[in-house]
Amino acid sequence: MATVEHLSPLWDAFRKELAEVSTDEALTDLRDKYLSRSRGAVTVELKKLGQLSAEERPQAGKLLNELKLLVEQALAEKAGEIREKQKSARYQAERVDVTLPGYAYHTAGRHPIRRALEEMERIFVSMGFSIMSGPEVEVDYYNFEALNMPKGHPARDAQDTLYVTDNLVLRTHTSPVQIRTMEKQKPPVRIIAPGRVFRRDSVDATHSPMFHQIEGLVVDEGITLADLKGTIEMFLKAFFSEDTRIRLRPSYFPFVEPGAEVDVSCIFCRGTGCSICKQSGWIEIMGAGMVNPRVFQILGYDYEKYTGFAWGMGVDRIVMLKYQVEDLRLLFDNDIRFLSQF
Amino acid sequence: MNISYNWLQDFVDLKELGLDPALVAQALTSIGLAVEGIETQSNDYVFNIDVTSNRPDCLNHLGIAREISAHFCLNLRTPDVSDLPAHRPGTEFPSSVIIQDPDLCPQYAARIMTGVAVDESPAWLKEKLLAVGQRPINNIVDITNYVLLLLGHPLHAFDYEKLGENRIVVRRVAAGEKIVTLDGVERTLEAGMLAICDAAIPVALAGVMGGQDSEISLRTNTILLESAYFNPKSIRATSKSLALRTEASYRFERGADPEMPVKALNLACRLINQIAGGQTVGPVINENPVPASRLVLDLREKRIRQVVGVDVEPGFVTDILTRLQFEILNQPDRAWKVRVPGFRVDIGHEDDLVEEVARHFGYDKIPSTYPAPTSAGRFLPAQPHEQLLLQRLLGFGFYEAVNYVFSTPAREKLFFPEPVSMVAIANPLTEEDTHLRTSLVPGLVASVRRNLNHGTDEIRLFEFGHVFLPVDGAGSDRLQEESRLGIIATGTFYRPYWGQAQDEFRFFHLKGIVEELLAGLGYRAVFERTEDYRFLHHGVASRVLVDRRPIGVIGQLSPELNETFKFLQRVFVAEVAVDNLFSRPLPEPQYSPLPRFPGTERDLSFVVDKSLEYDRITAAIKSLNVANLRDVQLIDLYQGQKLPFGKVSLAVRLTFADLTRTLTQEEVNKSVDVISDLLKREFQAEQRA
Incomplete structure (x- = not known):
């Protein structure tokens, strides 16, 4: 008879057995024992319903269906529990020590000179400058003569030169690229010339017979010293920082007139004075000026119509300043302990 | 100063x-x-x-x-440089000046003074000299130095009695003439140098240094005081050639004031009279065959604006030029006609005057303006190529090296067969910098050595740089400057690491890198064994060719060089000429539709002679034009005890695919058989299971 009193032991027995179950197999067995079509305990009770009278049947049927539902729910819950346990056992088994070092995928960093040059080139190209290049062994004419430094000119002393022949030199600056460009191209000219340059200097912490320069040249109608100031300022702010200030001091380079030395506010102390700027608040960064009309004359440019400005700066020194590298030789020593820091 | x-x-x-x-x-x-x-x-x-x-x-x-x-805007007081009248007649101490080479000496002024008491200088004079670092010597020499530091004009005092025939001849010397200069050095002069001579021999190097024989001494009583103007280029050439630089030469070679000789002489005579009691003998001797002329220039207001970019008050321009002692001749419409003072040797063009105005106006008062570009900025045509290689090399873990371009024949001959043809530097500073490199390899090898010395033994470096090749032999003005890429590697490829076997860097690593670099530029590299390179191991050396042209070389550093550089590990190196490779634009990517049908792979193992080059096998397979064969990949290579002597076992993976359908097993089998037959026929390959 399917009464509460009758079914209650069945439920209790099921719960007791369910608590013991921990594997998929045991769970299947338990399901069979209670719910299998042929001989499941609950199924058997359901089959017996037919023997009951019409009055008893609805009540008993309701009770039995409730019980069946409860059993099914409990089995489903148990199945979930077992799956969770299995998953976690597998994770446990396949666990790795994530603190072990990763396999090495070693990529190299850029040489500091390349880093600086690329950054400078990127800024100037964004300002409409095109990049030009020229040979490292240069004709005297391009390196000196056309730049208003005829043979015997005292300014040649300032650039102690390595000669190949009387007529060929290892270029002492990248200025010959300016001359070569102006020979080929009529204004407007707006170029930069990065590259290696050479001096007859022995190697020490601050000198090298080979170093790097980047020079610029703008020629057009109406170009002024004020334009030089604005252009260089725009570049230096982009390269160092927006709060960089610049200062121009009159100076002399044979290929410009008027000439100037350009200082930037010290990138370390922001101009308040420190050991790097020798308490002056300023760091000398480049030479610049208006293209000397004598240079235009040599090139056959009409200097009444066109004016221009040019500047040049040493890249290696800026690298040394920026990264606080105390010895220039490190830039040419190719020591991986050094290079891997960039 | x-x-x-x-x-x-x-x-x-x-x-x-x-x-x-x-x-x-x-x-x-x-x-x-x-x-x-x-x-x-x-x-x-x-x-x-x-x-x-x-x-x-x-x-x-x-x-x-x-x-x-x-x-x-201060008043400027100037010293008294007027003529000091003669105390005694010239007949007492006769002298003369003859300028034989007025091109090098346009003016020579001199004066005789007698009764000179050579002694210590007074305190005020010594103090002035000492303050600026000039050592006092005696009153006469000190006075000449004082005038130099005051007016900038170099003077020289001779002992009158020591001058042959007591006279001066200014002339170019003949080769081999000698002089002992004040520093005690005997100098043999070159033909054409300008000297101050007496009747017979040089007594001073004009504008550079006096001679010892005619030096002022404590016994000197009568002097000849010189104040001249010398040609800057001549002084510079003499000073450079004798490696003798003095306060005098420094000023003369830059350009002394051609109007100053007599003024400076007068000031010195006044001081010698005051301090040393010297008396002037006769008038100033002034030989001036080429009188100085002053330049006259125009400065236009509009030129100032054109160059500087600001409007400067005309009154300021007039004022500053006047204070700088430019003589304003007249002021035509919005312009100045000025006469340049003799001491301003730097002023020769209107723009030089513009600079005078600008620098006194103040560079800091000039505004910052920015000229807008008229076109987009461009990188060099070869820069994208270099960037591509650079990025790949950095990605492969190679650091960029920057080596000096200098080398020596002694160094290059370790690497290249003699005679090594090199470009020489005419004036090298050191023995290591006598020539220019002909290859990047020696520099990279030296870099490896230095890294090993520091204890770094996994080394991968590359360098982009120029090499210099003579065209017509030594001393020629022609040479070929070539851009190259050098790569060097040694040590481990994989470091010893947990769970990962260590592997040494090998030839085929470097070859793979070179192939990948060239592929990035759109080239398929071909490798050809070579024994032509002295610096490479003749068993592990290959030319690199693209489009059938050799562009470089790759291999293992020779055992001899390993010994020379004391390398205990194998070193691999490649060098490629890049100018031509970079001259073609980078390849545009070409899209082809993705295969919709899976490909089929078949592995084929066979044994061939060890001497057979793999390239011949792939070339032969390729020549068959087997339908739908997409790829041949070497997946195994075995040589050892399981094989007969002189044999090698290869395994290749053949990939077949068709864009339009799935290939049938029969088709693929047939193709594999064709290839297998070819290998057997051409190379006597024995197929393995």
């Missing part, structure tokens, strides 16, 4: 107007006379001024005082 603050006050009032040394230094720097330091002395301040080579007029106190007076 050392400039004394106290001395400046002889010419301009500074202290009275509150112009302390710091203010003066700031002003000088702002007008282009960079004060690099101020030395504080017990009762003076000394400015160390970096005077640019175009401004010899500022290599003295009066010149600096002139700039200060112009900047601060």
Whole structure:
């Protein structure tokens, strides 16, 4: 008879057995024992319903269906529990020590000179400058003569030169690229010339017979010293920082007139004075000026119509300043302990 | 140049107007006379001024005082340089000056003084000299130095009695003439150098240094005082050629004031009379075959605006030019016609006057304007190529090396067969820098050596750089400058690491890198064994070819060089000429539709002669034009005890695919058989299971 009193032991027995179950197999067995079509305990009770009278049947049927539902729910819950346990056992088994070092995928960093040059080139190209290049062994004419430094000119002393022949030199600056460009191209000219340059200097912490320069040249109608100031300022702010200030001091380079030395506010102390700027608040960064009309004359440019400005700066020194590298030789020593820091 | 603050006050009032040394230094720097330091002395301040080579007029106190007076609008006091009348007639001590080479000596002024008491200088004079670092010697020499530091004009005093026939001849010397200069060095002169001579021999190197024989001594009674103007280029050439640089040569080679000789002489005579009791004998001897002329220039207001970019008050322009002692001849419409003073050797063009105005106007008052570009900026045509290679090499873990371009025949001959043809430097500074490199390899090998010395044994470096190849032999003006890429690697490829076997860097690693670099540029590289390179192991060396042209070389460093450089590990190196490779634009990517049907892979193992080059096998397979064969990949290579002597076992993976359908097993089998038959026929390959 399917009464509460009758079914209650069945439920209790099921719960007791369910608590013991921990594997998929045991769970299947338990399901069979209670719910299998042929001989499941609950199924058997359901089959017996037919023997009951019409009055008893609805009540008993309701009770039995409730019980069946409860059993099914409990089995489903148990199945979930077992799956969770299995998953976690597998994770446990396949666990790795994530603190072990990763396999090495070693990529190299850029040489500091390349880093600086690329950054400078990127800024100037964004300002409409095109990049030009020229040979490292240069004709005297391009390196000196056309730049208003005829043979015997005292300014040649300032650039102690390595000669190949009387007529060929290892270029002492990248200025010959300016001359070569102006020979080929009529204004407007707006170029930069990065590259290696050479001096007859022995190697020490601050000198090298080979170093790097980047020079610029703008020629057009109406170009002024004020334009030089604005252009260089725009570049230096982009390269160092927006709060960089610049200062121009009159100076002399044979290929410009008027000439100037350009200082930037010290990138370390922001101009308040420190050991790097020798308490002056300023760091000398480049030479610049208006293209000397004598240079235009040599090139056959009409200097009444066109004016221009040019500047040049040493890249290696800026690298040394920026990264606080105390010895220039490190830039040419190719020591991986050094290079891997960039 | 050392400039004394106290001395400046002889010419301009500074202290009275509150112009302390710091203010003066700031002003000088702002007008282009960079004060690099101020030395504080017990009762003076000394400015160390970096005077640019175009401004010899500022290599003295009066010149600096002139700039200060112009900047601060101060009155400038000038010393008395008027003629000192003769105390005694010229007949007492006759002399003469003959200029034989007026092109090198346009003017030579001299005066005889007698009764000179050579002695210590008075305190005020010694103090002035010492303040600026000049050692006092005796009153006569000190006075010439004093005049030099005051007016910038070099003088020289001879002992009159020591001059042969007591006279002066200014001439070019003949080769081999000799002089012992004041520094005690006997110098053999080159033909064409200008000397001050007596009747017979040189007694001074004109404008550079006096001679010992005619030097002023304590016994000197009569002197001949020289004040001349010499051609700057001649002085520079002599000074350079003798490696003798003096205060005098420094000024003459930059350009002395051609109007100064007699003035400087007069000032010196006055001082010698005052201090040493010397009496002038006869008038000033003044030989001046080529009189100096002053340049006249026009300065237009509109040119100032055109160059500087600002409007400067015309009154300011007039004022500053006047204070700088330019003579304003007249002022036509919005312009100035000016006569340039003799001491301003740097002024030769209107724009030089523009600079005078600009620097005194103040560079800091010039606004910053920006000229807009008229076109987009462009990188060099070869830059994308270099960037691509650079990025890949960095990705492969290679660092960029930067080596000097210098080399020596001794170094290059370790690598290349003799005679090594190199470009020589005419004036090398050191023995390591006598020539230019012909290859990047020696520099990279040296870099490896240095890294090993530091304990770094996993080394991967590359270098982009120029090499220099002579075209017509030594001394020629023609040479070929070529851009190359050098790569060097040694040590481990995989470091010893947990769970990962260590692997040594091998030839085929480097070959793979070179292939990948060239593929990035759109080239398929071909490799050909070579024994032509002395620096490479002849068993592990290959030319690199693209489009059938050799572009470089790759291989293992030779055992001999390993020994020379004491390398205990194998070193691999490649060098490629890049100018041609970079001349073609980078390849545009070409899209092809993705296969919709899976491909089929078949592995084929076979044994062939070890001497058979793999490239021949792939070329033969390729020549069959087997339908749908997409790829042949070497997946195994075995040589050893399981094989007969001289044999090698290869396994290749063949990939077949068709874009339009799935291939049938029969088709693929047939193709594999064709290939297998070919290998058997051509190379006697024995197929393995």
